Amino acid sequence: xxxxxxxxxxxxxxxxxxxxxxATPRVVVDARVLDANIAAMxxxxxxxxxxxxxxxxxxxxxxxxxxxxxxxxxxxxSRPNEAAVFIRAGIGPVTIAYPLVEPRQVAALLRLGAEHxxxxxxxxxSEEGLDSLVAGSRMAGIPASVFLKVDxxxxxxxxxxxxxxxxxxxxxxxxxxxxxxxxxSHAGQAYGxxxxxxxxxxxxxxxxxxxxxxxxxxxxxxxxxxxxxxSTPTICAHAGFEGIAELRPGNxxxxxxxxxxxxxxxxxxxxxxxxxTVIACNDTHAIIDAGSxxxxxxxxxxxxxxxxxYGEAWVVGRDAPxxxxxxxxxxxxxxxxxxxxxxxxxxxxxxxxxCPVANLAASLLLLGDRTTEEVRVDARNGELHL
Amino acid sequence: xxxxxxxxxxxxxxxxxxxxxxATPRVVVDARVLDANIAAMxxxxxxxxxxxxxxxxxxxxxxxxxxxxxxxxxxxxSRPNEAAVFIRAGIGPVTIAYPLVEPRQVAALLRLGAEHxxxxxxxxxSEEGLDSLVAGSRMAGIPASVFLKVDxxxxxxxxxxxxxxxxxxxxxxxxxxxxxxxxxSHAGQAYGxxxxxxxxxxxxxxxxxxxxxxxxxxxxxxxxxxxxxxSTPTICAHAGFEGIAELRPGNxxxxxxxxxxxxxxxxxxxxxxxxxTVIACNDTHAIIDAGSxxxxxxxxxxxxxxxxxYGEAWVVGRDAPxxxxxxxxxxxxxxxxxxxxxxxxxxxxxxxxxCPVANLAASLLLLGDRTTEEVRVDARNGELHL
Numbered sequence: 001x002x003x004x005x006x007x008x009x010x011x012x013x014x015x016x017x018x019x020x021x022x023a024t025p026r027v028v029v030d031a032r033v034l035d036a037n038i039a040a041m042x043x044x045x046x047x048x049x050x051x052x053x054x055x056x057x058x059x060x061x062x063x064x065x066x067x068x069x070x071x072x073x074x075x076x077x078s079r080p081n082e083a084a085v086f087i088r089a090g091i092g093p094v095t096i097a098y099p100l101v102e103p104r105q106v107a108a109l110l111r112l113g114a115e116h117x118x119x120x121x122x123x124x125x126s127e128e129g130l131d132s133l134v135a136g137s138r139m140a141g142i143p144a145s146v147f148l149k150v151d152x153x154x155x156x157x158x159x160x161x162x163x164x165x166x167x168x169x170x171x172x173x174x175x176x177x178x179x180x181x182x183x184x185s186h187a188g189q190a191y192g193x194x195x196x197x198x199x200x201x202x203x204x205x206x207x208x209x210x211x212x213x214x215x216x217x218x219x220x221x222x223x224x225x226x227x228x229x230x231s232t233p234t235i236c237a238h239a240g241f242e243g244i245a246e247l248r249p250g251n252x253x254x255x256x257x258x259x260x261x262x263x264x265x266x267x268x269x270x271x272x273x274x275x276x277t278v279i280a281c282n283d284t285h286a287i288i289d290a291g292s293x294x295x296x297x298x299x300x301x302x303x304x305x306x307x308x309x310y311g312e313a314w315v316v317g318r319d320a321p322x323x324x325x326x327x328x329x330x331x332x333x334x335x336x337x338x339x340x341x342x343x344x345x346x347x348x349x350x351x352x353x354x355c356p357v358a359n360l361a362a363s364l365l366l367l368g369d370r371t372t373e374e375v376r377v378d379a380r381n382g383e384l385h386l
Numbered sequence: 387x388x389x390x391x392x393x394x395x396x397x398x399x400x401x402x403x404x405x406x407x408x409a410t411p412r413v414v415v416d417a418r419v420l421d422a423n424i425a426a427m428x429x430x431x432x433x434x435x436x437x438x439x440x441x442x443x444x445x446x447x448x449x450x451x452x453x454x455x456x457x458x459x460x461x462x463x464s465r466p467n468e469a470a471v472f473i474r475a476g477i478g479p480v481t482i483a484y485p486l487v488e489p490r491q492v493a494a495l496l497r498l499g500a501e502h503x504x505x506x507x508x509x510x511x512s513e514e515g516l517d518s519l520v521a522g523s524r525m526a527g528i529p530a531s532v533f534l535k536v537d538x539x540x541x542x543x544x545x546x547x548x549x550x551x552x553x554x555x556x557x558x559x560x561x562x563x564x565x566x567x568x569x570x571s572h573a574g575q576a577y578g579x580x581x582x583x584x585x586x587x588x589x590x591x592x593x594x595x596x597x598x599x600x601x602x603x604x605x606x607x608x609x610x611x612x613x614x615x616x617s618t619p620t621i622c623a624h625a626g627f628e629g630i631a632e633l634r635p636g637n638x639x640x641x642x643x644x645x646x647x648x649x650x651x652x653x654x655x656x657x658x659x660x661x662x663t664v665i666a667c668n669d670t671h672a673i674i675d676a677g678s679x680x681x682x683x684x685x686x687x688x689x690x691x692x693x694x695x696y697g698e699a700w701v702v703g704r705d706a707p708x709x710x711x712x713x714x715x716x717x718x719x720x721x722x723x724x725x726x727x728x729x730x731x732x733x734x735x736x737x738x739x740x741c742p743v744a745n746l747a748a749s750l751l752l753l754g755d756r757t758t759e760e761v762r763v764d765a766r767n768g769e770l771h772l
Contacts, residue, residue: 100665101663105409126667126729129665155670155719157668160668279487280485296678297683297689298678301714301715302714303678303711328542329742333541333542343514356678
């Protein structure tokens with residue numbers, strides 16, 4: 001019986017080899033695919049732009065080091081505590097793609113960066129935010145370097161590039177004691193696109209918006225040294241990076257079912273999955289030991305609810321996945337369609353969205369060629385202290 | 387302007403006092419309400435049954451100690467590593483409401499319990515599971531005490547109480563070297579009920595099913611010393627515990643928007659919330675620093691998708707909440723309906739489901755009467771090792 005699923009099958013003879021040996025539930029990473037994804041992104045970017053990958057996807061110092069070794073020029077973080085972990089590990093420069101609005105936090109991060117010799121790059125999209133950056137810089141005695149964040153359609157953070165307010169804020173940053181690095185954006189709405197064509201359109205719009213805004217600013221005498229963009233879909237679907245100095249994709253190290261749905265990855269490109277064990281079985285569902293506290297309840301990134309279920313469960317020897325219909329906190333409901341997997345047998349679940357899955361784990365088990373390596377999720381959430 | 391929301395308002399003059407002082411995002415707990423919830427559940431149960439609260443909700447040794455001090459007779463855990471944390475802390479007996487199917491895991495837990503003088507109670511719903519429990523008991527040289535898990539309508543784990551297979555499994559447990567403790571169930575489908583009447587109906591059905599099954603077993607000469615049930619909704623909505631020796635509610639320590647929707651709690655009963663800061667604001671939404679990695683993407687427990695959004699955001703001085711429409715990983719989209727909160731201002735978000743929120747935090751900030759206390763989420767997921 002063939003299930004209705006999109007794309008190529010997962011070949012468990014060659015992919016995630018050894019997952020059945022893991023104590024479950026366990027987030028496993030195919031190390032060969034991970035390294036291939038890191039190398040492929042570096043190749044895709046070529047010399048055209050510098051790569052500053054977003055480490056929110058893995059939050060792991062070891063994986064960030066693999067990205068740096070492959071040619072990344074720095075990293076991107078979101079939460080301040082996330083940034084602090086990488087600064088302390090000596091990995092940078094760190095772009096915090098998250099508007100800081102508390103002067104003490106700004107000062108603490110600037111001091112931490114200086115102490116470890118790691119450059120820090122902040123973002124700003126409001127007058128209040130800029131006031132906080134200036135106040136924090138004065139407290140630390142270190143002027144912050146700042147990107148102006150531009151909303152390119154996600155409707156989240158960023159100035160409206162058509163607005164006079166955006167220009168006025170750029171002028172204020174350029175005219176104050178801080179350094180204006182340039183413009184930064186995130187076209188996260190690409191996750192809601194309907195395949196590659198839709199993503200490519202969003203990617204082209206993003207570039208047009210940023211180029212237009214840069215031209216308005218430079219015409220007004222404001223220098224825009226760097227344009228930084230970043231989202232895995234737009235970078236994978238669109239090869240043109242004209243005028244773009246930096247790229248900040250995150251998810252590409254792992255990919256997930258969302259990437260398959262968007263047409264930017266095959267199953268053979270997915271490097272992260274959850275190894276689980278069948279702990280019970282009823283007439284309709286095999287029950288596995290991975291629920292929402294392992295797989296998250298994400299149906300897709302940015303609140304998209306495109307996922308029909310909570311993942312695909314693959315069983316060794318079967319050429320089609322079983323759908324994960326529902327999740328309790330520690331149980332997953334895998335529809336077995338009459339093909340009951342044995343209690344105690346192992347499954348591999350591909351998640352809708354890899355990033356929250358890594359964040360729910362204390363460590364990832366890297367499956368290599370006849371070796372395994374435990375890699376800590378060093379900056380997983382919850383710790384607040386810088 | 388009054389928003390359309392269900393139930394009584396949250397009084398931030400008396401509730402979660404001090405949350406605006408927290409570094410955000412921060413999971414905060416109103417200590418007075420927490421203790422009141424713990425005491426109220428103990429009162430509700432009275433002497434009629436023993437309380438073995440499920441600690442998956444808070445995963446905190448300190449909060450479990452408060453439950454024990456208030457009269458709880460033991461605790462319930464789900465994942466083995468969760469159980470291990472509490473065994474090591476000397477808190478028990480521990481009921482692992484999760485079928486273990488690996489003999490080595492069973493043996494490790496039995497040994498750990500014996501080492502710390504903590505009784506362990508396991509569950510079983512299959513022949514294969516029983517084989518594992520027997521094998522693990524032999525490895526440890528300690529016979530496991532076992533509940534037979536009964537499916538009372540959730541369709542997850544448990545034998546069909548109408549089936550001959552259920553009776554046969556009970557006979558096998560009773561006849562082997564293990565101790566048959568009795569019957570155990572979880573009516574988690576109550577989370578999908580439409581208010582108190584629906585829950586009460588489910589609670590009555592659960593009791594009828596369990597009593598009927600017990601009667602069949604005892605008529606066949608199998609002793610059923612204990613019947614253990616547990617879900618916060620059924621226990622809150624139904625006061626009759628005839629023939630029930632043990633209760634295992636979890637969520638009641640915190641409650642959440644799901645409990646309000648179900649009619650089993652008022653906002654004044656909610657003890658857990660997320661303190662957040664407005665970091666940006668656009669025409670439609672205030673953007674806060676709490677996203678799916680803080681609030682989870684849960685729309686409700688057990689895969690129920692009843693939540694319209696991802697929480698309610700309450701602002702000091704306003705008598706109605708603003709809806710959290712969408713979540714990115716580290717950003718929440720709060721619809722401000724034209725009433726833009728100031729950038730840098732603090733909000734308090736009530737979540738759909740408290741349990742995954744606590745699991746995403748390293749610690750909880752208990753807000754007491756002029757004092758705060760940081761309480762670790764000792765057993766939060768990710769750590770596998772016993």
